[in-house]
Amino acid sequence: MDYFTGVRQKRALEISELLKQAKTGQRVKVNGAVHTIRDMGTVAFVILRKREGLLQGVYEEGVADFRLKDIREAAAVEIEGVLVENEKAPNGIELRMEKVRILSEPTDEMLPLAIGKWKLNTSLEAKLNYRSIALRNLRERAKFRIQEGLVRSFRDFLYGQGFTEIHTPKIGAKGAEGGANIFKLDYFHRPAVLAQSPQFYKQMMVGVFDRVFETAPVFRAEKHNTKRHLNEYTSLDFEMGYIDGFEDIMAMETGYLQYAMEMLERDYENELRLLKITLPDVTRIPAVKFSEIKELVSRKYGHQMRNPFDLEPEEESLISRYAKEEWGSDFIFVTHYPSKKRPFYAMDDPEDTRYTLSFDLLFRGMEITTGGQRIHDYRMLTKKLEARGMTEEGMEQYLDTFRHGMPPHGGLGIGLERLTMKLVGEDNVRETTLFPRDLSRLEP
């Protein structure tokens, strides 16, 4: 019988430990993947890839007690050597290699992609086919560290604002938004669907916790193969009760974005530098009514409006351009969407019921959030259902919740992959999805 008493201290050091604890001239142990080897004849550089970045190993015959050909690119190794300063090396340090221990060897001679290069010069298709290899490229993997920062700050910020985290089921009897884009499955001989959003659940939980959030996958059987659509994505959702108006939700999202940018600047500095990202200014975000901004954009850019009830991708792009030119903002809230394009639970504007107390947030030309106030009155909710010719079937428990009192509330959903995409400057959402699912892609 053994006892476990907590995390084991490792003798092999990480880069931040080398920079903090180790001194020049000290003998240290590090491990990592052999990223690249550059043989210069009398000396060779063996670059290790570690989770915090690259570490340069210097190989010299006579100093090292092994042969250079003993180590191969893509091997996992542990190296013992002497730490020295070198301002030309990554992080200003390098390791004079003395001993090596091979932890694991590749069986293939060649990697399918040249991951050691600064930029992975290959097609998106190839990157996705060899996803687990492509992401070993430093810049490719950095995008997903940024993504971590965005979801991590979302949760941290909301914990601090009194929100409770919830986990709602992804298999259910009926979809929240209705419509055709629902994946169906057989659930022990009963028809079931995959959740398009946690909408109903988070609303029900407002009656319990006042403020709730969830960060989880959602599923949409969209038949669009575009640069902005995914069939499975991570949705950052929150819902809050006791709001004074739907402005509270936009204010909360602004607070989140401010918090996120601060966290990225502080904790993801390396990745920002690697990707040459300049974070957007989120001190203030302009908000304009749907009908108003359509008009403004159409006038300024001579754009012909086709659909008066929704925004086309081209219009989203023009609206963002307008916000940047007129108000210097990368973000813009578009408010008061037409009621007929919003789901039944959206609260109509009492001043003009053709519109809703709702909004989208556009970021650099693309919608990344949809949100708004919801109906909290049972009678108003069932009346709107009826007016739309919808059935209450499958929504009984959701609707029942409103019979027993619900505070005024609203919330939003943010598409994590889109937010990441726009932040890191990509133009295809697959670039910022670890393993994207689209019409043709179900693997890896």
Place this chain on the structure above:
Amino acid sequence: MDYFTGVRQKRALEISELLKQAKTGQRVKVNGAVHTIRDMGTVAFVILRKREGLLQGVYEEGVADFRLKDIREAAAVEIEGVLVENEKAPNGIELRMEKVRILSEPTDEMLPLAIGKWKLNTSLEAKLNYRSIALRNLRERAKFRIQEGLVRSFRDFLYGQGFTEIHTPKIGAKGAEGGANIFKLDYFHRPAVLAQSPQFYKQMMVGVFDRVFETAPVFRAEKHNTKRHLNEYTSLDFEMGYIDGFEDIMAMETGYLQYAMEMLERDYENELRLLKITLPDVTRIPAVKFSEIKELVSRKYGHQMRNPFDLEPEEESLISRYAKEEWGSDFIFVTHYPSKKRPFYAMDDPEDTRYTLSFDLLFRGMEITTGGQRIHDYRMLTKKLEARGMTEEGMEQYLDTFRHGMPPHGGLGIGLERLTMKLVGEDNVRETTLFPRDLSRLEP
């Protein structure tokens, strides 16, 4: 055009703000749900349910400018009044009510459950049927705050240990564990499955980030209707590279549990008190070999072993009893499970290949974690697949990853609902699942 500049300060105060900022005699505004009303004749107590607990409102005719019958149980209200101390009231404060604003009214006269009672005396069935109402009971909702603490501390701890958070797809072409318990769906006329675990993906990502974790739903089409099985649950998964042995994984999990208990004690004090929870001691967790503990338990309790390759629920219970009696521990690692009961990617023990370098963690009689070291060598992996008569089909990209080098690694998966259940002292996992999915339950 408006500008949003961040979170809006609310005039209505939360309980912690009342306790910190407000003074006795001060006029304040609060909102909340009317939890219960106790009319004593000359005076009435209107208990508000807020996210941080209960607040006692005192209604006296003449003091208040409204009639008591204007407010109903389950309504959402905003109350203005004078704050006074009262050591008998929750949190030692109460509000002399002066004005009320009704934010929202229930349409039904009666709640289906007596949520205002200390303990919700009703069947599990009723609680699940009226889930959004049942959870308004303070003790019911407290369980899910504890659950939040468990998942929140999991992430926080792992961020601190250099792990990267990942989001892997839940729809795929093939299940990770194989077997019959896979939900199938139609993905644009192609057969697809729901993920039983993020196993393959987190392993692939070890080659990228060294250490990764995910907290996400997994799906198992188990045909068991037991107290411990769910068809959808939240799995806390991590996977770490450059391990010196599978002991590193148990050490990391021990570290997590220590961190989690500290966070619960610090940040979830109210909920622990409400549920009368005594947190388990996790200073040290014993670890015993599978074959050894089977023997010890059989000898001590005169238990007849039936299945030499697996643990029956009764044995799990006896092993936990043994760990408590002999080593004073609520947790016990059972290590070196037989190879034939572990998946193909489990690393066999080089000293005795009938067993694996794997473990389960039992907590108060139940398995809550399965983990272990994985095979990182391509040839060893394909050989084991072959020996089991399995095909490589659908696993090409997973297997290819190993051709291009992978460090020694391992990881684990923790069932969040089970961990919560055992911590809060429930004996049915549905009690600690927000909206459980089982053989018969697909709603709400």
